[in-house]
Amino acid sequence: MSFNKNIKNSKNSNLDKLDEMIQDEIRKLKIVRRARILASERLGGYASKWDMYLLWMAILSSALLVISLIVPNEGLIKKVVSGCFSMYTVIIQYYVSTLNYRERALKFHYHHIEINKLKESLQWLSLQGYNFKKKNAKFKVIVEKYNLILQQQENHSEYDFHRAKCKEIRQLDFSMDNIFVNIQPIVIILFILSYLFLGGICNEITI
Numbered sequence: 580m581s582f583n584k585n586i587k588n589s590k591n592s593n594l595d596k597l598d599e600m601i602q603d604e605i606r607k608l609k610i611v612r613r614a615r616i617l618a619s620e621r622l623g624g625y626a627s628k629w630d631m632y633l634l635w636m637a638i639l640s641s642a643l644l645v646i647s648l649i650v651p652n653e654g655l656i657k658k659v660v661s662g663c664f665s666m667y668t669v670i671i672q673y674y675v676s677t678l679n680y681r682e683r684a685l686k687f688h689y690h691h692i693e694i695n696k697l698k699e700s701l702q703w704l705s706l707q708g709y710n711f712k713k714k715n716a717k718f719k720v721i722v723e724k725y726n727l728i729l730q731q732q733e734n735h736s737e738y739d740f741h742r743a744k745c746k747e748i749r750q751l752d753f754s755m756d757n758i759f760v761n762i763q764p765i766v767i768i769l770f771i772l773s774y775l776f777l778g779g780i781c782n783e784i785t786i
Contacts, residue, residue: 585637589609594711601705608698608725611735612691613743618735619687623754625760632763633675636668643774660774662682666768671763678756683733697725713769 633781647653700721704714742750 585649594714597610597711597715597718598705601701603724604718605701605705608694608701608738610743612694612698613695614739615687615691615744618739618776619684619691621736621739621757622680622684622687625678625756626684628677628760628763629680632767633668633672633674635767636664636671636763639771640665640668656777657774658778660770664770664774667766673738687735688727693728694725697721697728 643664647658648663699716704717706712706719709717727777728763736754738750738752741748
């Protein structure tokens, strides 16, 4: 009788540990899912900013080209600045196209939906009265699916993870992606000032 009781207690103990593992996995999936959502929003934000800045740069580059064609004696410095800005615009357009911000944001969006389905499966599993063997088998299947999903998708950044994990603490984005996109207005203004002031100072030098 005592032996059977020990076996029953052991099974209950294993089941309790499994339930704890399931709850831990649910908490982890919640954080990862939120990190994926934040990554999608962050990359989408980069894409929107680049679309706006590249439009400004294309308009300005076209305007400088038109001015160089209309003004017969445009200064050499102005032509050099205009040419440099046109080259910079082309290079930046190519660089941004290789980063695929919009496409990556969309993948993160779909990925968080898949993770949410796995989270709901775990929540459903935690409520079922299965025995240890059956419950553990189903748990392992869900974990394997989760690991497979992670292998097939780009990982979120540490910035996204910390924002997801510590909601109450404001995190600052010091990534190169964020810094580079946000300095573009400064670069554009510097080109405009160079064109206006350097061109005015050296206006006597023409080609």
